Amino acid sequence: MKARRIFHAKRKTAEERVREQKLRDKLQKEKPSLDDLVLSGECDPDAVMTMGMYFDLQKALQALRRERQPRSLSIGDVAERSGLDRAVVSRLENGKQDNPTVATLMRYAAAVGKRFLWSYESLPAKVKA
Secondary structure: OOOOOOOOOOOOOHHHHHHHHHHHHHHHHHOOOHHHHHHHOOOOHHHOOOHHHHHHHHHHHHHHHHHHHHHOOOHHHHHHHHOOOHHHHHHHHOOOOOOOOHHHHHHHHHHOOOOOOOOOOOOOOOOOO
16 A cells, blocks of 8 residues: 655744744835845844755756656656655756655655755855955
8 A cells, every 4th residue: 555645834923924924924014135134133044045056956956856756756746655745746856846845755756756865065165355
């Protein structure tokens, strides 16, 4: 018997939704830069995904997509096999899911018969201005 994963959307309380809307409105009005947010302490610089990180993630997701296609698996097939919502799989492949969890990536990979192997490399030296 195959285990079936069930996707449960996180439900936000009314207070959480109001707090998030106030924050959106404030950011839209003030339009602070990332530097402004870091200097004010409102943003942890270590929690920010850089463009380099984003492109690395997109490269991995496109490789998974290229693994899916020759197997004649549809997005719906991957969703069913992984237990992810079909829209989540679509957003992953289209670059609209900015910060997926490791579990999400591993479930997607397993659905196409692959697994993630994690490695690292040294960052290039920063150029001083």
